[in-house]
Amino acid sequence: MSDQTAIGRIDETATGHGGWLPGSFSAGEALVQPSLNRISIHGRVCQVEPKVMQVLVLMARRPGTVVPREDFLEIVWAGTIADDYLLNRAVSELRKILDDDPQAPRYIETIRKGGYRLIAPVAPARVAAAVALPAQEVPPAEAPAPSPAAATAPAPEPQSAAAWPPLPVAPRRRGYGYAALAAAGIAGLAIAVYALRPAPPPPLAEAYEVRPLTSLVGRELEPALSPDGSRVAFIHDGTGAFDVYVKTIGSEDILNLTRSAVDERYPAWMPDGRALLFARAGADGISLLRVSALGGGITRVLQDPAMQQVRGLGLSPDGRHVVYAAREAADAPYRLFLAALDGSSRRELTLPPPGTLGDIDPRFARDGRSLVFVRGVNEVTKDIYRVPLEGGEPVRLTADNRKLNGLAWSPDGSRLLFTSTRSGMYALWSSDADGGDLRRLMLGNEDVHQPTTTAGVDAIAFEQWNHRSRLRQIDLARPEAAPSPAQSTRWDSQPAWSPDGARLAFTSNRGGPHGIWVSRSDGSEAVQVASFGGAFIDNPAWSPDGTRIAFDGSPDGRVAIYVVSPEGGTPQRVVDGPGDARNPSWSRDGAWLYFESNRSGQWQVYAQPAAGGEAVAVTPGAGSNARESVDGRHLLFTKPGLRGLWRVPRQDWSQAIPAAQEQLLLAGLAPEDSSNWAPARDGVYFVRRPQGEAPRLAHAGAEGGNVTDIAPLPSGFEGWGFDLSPDQTQLVFSEMTLRESDLRLAAPRTMAQ
Known part of the structure; x- marks a missing residue:
């Protein structure tokens, strides 16, 4: 098999599995063009040997995953006599081109007694995908070294699991097994070779059936499955503000548990399934409240008057502690607070950097000894972290740097579930407890948010969004x-x-x-x-x-x-x-x-x-x-x-x-109209919101006076830019x-x- 035919066979495999065909792709700051055996980075264009390109392509098809040395030799050097020297030389050549230090890698990490893995982000080369800065802007020698967490975190997969399928395994000429495997043919060969390897952890499921759970007019958000899996709690804005509801799965029985003039958020079931905890933010700060799952009076469990906004809460498996994400002002980062429900203790658990979104969506591990949560640089750049309950520096588990909206544990507590735009649109992904072994769960939906599970019940509830924005022009x-x-x-x-x-x-x-x-x-x-x-x-x-x-x-x-x-x-x-x-x-x-x-x-x-x-x-x-x-x-x-x-x-x-x-x-x-204004020759156009009336498009003079209404806007106007x-x-x-x-x-x- 020729070298170019080998890459072609790889591409055919991708197409056969329904994935996109990467004629070119980016790895970190490098543009990789397999068909040309060319790598472009920092203004340099480097031609590489075909085998060197095949080594990079093989790692790129399994980003963040360790590729064993055996795989490189059996796939890249298929049908030839090869040894580790050729592989080591190919990796060394790639590192030289990528200016990669094996002691502090940004692209290729060596796994002792294992193989190699590509830790740089991999993505398809789109119409105008950014690949590299000009050499004069960021000289390689001055590029900052990654933090230890970033250096060891797995690189995000840019597409679904189907988009980067396993490559077919071809034999090498080594020993008695070759003749028998060759007789079995290519398909049998792949099965035979992979059958000899340790089996990976079983997936959550091969395929899922997705059913409607609610269909109310408005927004149903933040689902929480009951401990026995028979009911789902959620919030709904049917009365204007968000209230807490409970629905029996498989029926249309719905209970409205709260009716407040302010929003209630983040319902969580008590372990016995008889009551729910939820959060409310008001003039007196943040309150955590409890209500019976059958309705009735509401009891305040905890109050934090210093905090003004809440962004998620989690309940410990034994129901004795709660963790909540809160901040004191709109320009402060969210922090995590751990509190005992009996009021005996409360302490700050995380301290994210100032000027960032902070820490949100906390979830207790099923053993109750640690927390996982989402840390956001901002609303569109987030990753998953873990911190022990006794505190300490959080450990970064993922390296998505993407939008991430929701975090949960698998029903058996062994894997993390989260939504990410790593494949372009929001989809559901899973990883092991340390952020490795990344897989996409195929739910048949392109817009999945806020997944939730309950221990021992093999089901996943989630939000499905239907949001649309248009461009509007006014004469x-x-x-x-x-x-x-x-x-x-x-x-x-x-x-x-x-x-x-x-x-x-x-x-x-x-x-x-x-x-x-x-x-x-x-x-x-x-x-x-x-x-x-x-x-x-x-x-x-x-x-x-x-x-x-x-x-x-x-x-x-x-x-x-x-x-x-x-x-x-x-x-x-x-x-x-x-x-x-x-x-x-x-x-x-x-x-x-x-x-x-x-x-x-x-x-x-x-x-x-x-x-x-x-x-x-x-x-x-x-x-x-x-x-x-x-x-x-x-x-x-x-x-x-x-x-x-x-x-x-x-x-x-x-x-x-x-x-x-x-x-x-x-x-x-x-404040909600912070981008709803435009300078004009004679003043400013802006949105005016009179008390108790529909908003208007208005014009103010050059010094801010002489305000004139131009046109009415819808009462529920949500516009920007x-x-x-x-x-x-x-x-x-x-x-x-x-x-x-x-x-x-x-x-x-x-x-x-």
């Missing part, structure tokens, strides 16, 4: 008759006008994973120009000369600012850490690139020369969503979680901005058109049938 002269751009049935958001008004850039998942798209001003002829294959990407902004689109994304874990040509190409990272950088915009003269960053421990607005250089903070305190006024004389911005629109004078940003120069321009802009056309006649923005979620129940297909 300011005739707001009642304004057409909107051409729509899709997917998620379209964050539109931005090109400087000539002929095109729109926006974020969409109409091609699968979210990407940056460009269309004509009416929404037609849309094409994707950038994608990170499932990693977060958003907030496009055109440069004043129309040659570049800036946006933010997190293919490497931290959110950074990239630019790409509106015609497509490889995005270039132009703003990186420390911390995250997001929401880019340009100065009117194109000399500066604005963005918000949490590098100081709070979100502030920064300015960086568009040609490159040092970024400087331009707001004296907190700031976000920065845009220059149309005349270029002021920089306008909001503050996270606060009401109002502020401004500072535009100046030479290399100079510090005195706090006294910060001026409140609009006091009435609500205002942008005004260059000729000042059209306003475009994102608008939520559908927000529904139902609960589903997945049971092993054999049991269901």
